[in-house]
Amino acid sequence: MGKTFLKWAGGKRWFVNREYQRFPEAYNRYIEPFLGGGAVYFYLEPHEAILSDINSELINTYIAVRDDIELVYRNLRKHARNHSREYFYQVRDRNTRTMATSAARMIYLNKSCFNGIYRVNKQGKFNVPYGTTEEIIFDHDNFVKISKVLHNAQILCQDFELTIDMAQEGDFIFCDPPYAVINEERRFVGYNADVFSWQDQIRLANALTRAKNRNVKIIMTNVAHANVRTLYENAEGFTFDTLQRQCFISGSSDGRKAYQELIVSANI
Numbered sequence: 001m002g003k004t005f006l007k008w009a010g011g012k013r014w015f016v017n018r019e020y021q022r023f024p025e026a027y028n029r030y031i032e033p034f035l036g037g038g039a040v041y042f043y044l045e046p047h048e049a050i051l052s053d054i055n056s057e058l059i060n061t062y063i064a065v066r067d068d069i070e071l072v073y074r075n076l077r078k079h080a081r082n083h084s085r086e087y088f089y090q091v092r093d094r095n096t097r098t099m100a101t102s103a104a105r106m107i108y109l110n111k112s113c114f115n116g117i118y119r120v121n122k123q124g125k126f127n128v129p130y131g132t133t134e135e136i137i138f139d140h141d142n143f144v145k146i147s148k149v150l151h152n153a154q155i156l157c158q159d160f161e162l163t164i165d166m167a168q169e170g171d172f173i174f175c176d177p178p179y180a181v182i183n184e185e186r187r188f189v190g191y192n193a194d195v196f197s198w199q200d201q202i203r204l205a206n207a208l209t210r211a212k213n214r215n216v217k218i219i220m221t222n223v224a225h226a227n228v229r230t231l232y233e234n235a236e237g238f239t240f241d242t243l244q245r246q247c248f249i250s251g252s253s254d255g256r257k258a259y260q261e262l263i264v265s266a267n268i
């Protein structure tokens with residue numbers, strides 16, 4: 001089981017630790033249309049995969065780590081040596097020129113920023129403040145291992161619907177979209193400059209229904225809200241489960257809130 005190399009909002013490490021028995025034992029290709037930090041991919045280390053995300057900086061980083069890890073790592077070591085508050089802001093405000101330097105910049109900022117979260121402003125510029133004075137250490141062996149695991153993957157920057165439509169009978173889709181927000185509470189959903197809309201949730205349910213009908217194995221996670229569940233109940237053949245979770249929300253009295261997570265599966 002490999003480690004992820006990016007910390008990502010909504011990362012599924014907890015799901016891997018708690019719910020690994022849900023994953024199918026056998027499948028052809030592994031398909032993940034909302035890749036983020038890729039916690040499930042690096043846990044499963046499948047022999048063949050399609051990985052995608054709409055975030056082009058993220059996908060560029062994965063491709064550079066797969067195809068040019070030594071150059072990425074050389075740049076990471078330089079960042080680690082120079083690490084300080086001032087240096088962090090210089091790198092944050094700097095434009096990069098090559099795939100490898102962009103990837104190293106993203107990995108360094110992710111490791112050293114406040115809470116290790118990727119967030120951009122309206123202009124698409126990374127805007128998380130400085131987070132740690134501690135020495136930054138990048139584990140070379142883990143990066144080499146990650147690069148090897150990524151050689152099994154086709155890595156694409158595209159909308160989820162295109163990726164789900166690539167799945168064929170016997171493939172396994174793990175689907176972890178930005179969670180639905182249905183006007184009840186403000187939750188952090190802005191992974192990119194654009195927010196995932198209710199219309200996107202409907203598009204997702206329709207794409208997964210088509211994939212289910214092609215006998216693709218599916219696990220999707222989402223927020224356990226009746227409106228989300230209804231989208232999948234309308235199509236026969238999905239099964240449902242809910243999990244109790246705690247999440248951290250600034251502004252609530254103790255910073256925590258309990259919520260339920262919906263797991264929708266098919267053909268498993």
Ligand SMILES: C[S@@+](CC[C@H](N)C(=O)[O-])C[C@H]1O[C@@H](n2cnc3c(N)ncnc32)[C@H](O)[C@@H]1O
Nearest residue numbers: 008010011012034036037038039054159160176
């Ligand atoms: C909840 S995160 C996935 C987290 C991931 N499972 C992990 O373990 O880190 C959701 C991802 O969906 C991506 N995303 C948002 N809208 C998208 C779209 N229309 N098509 C594809 N990816 C999208 C975001 O860039 C983000 O990386």
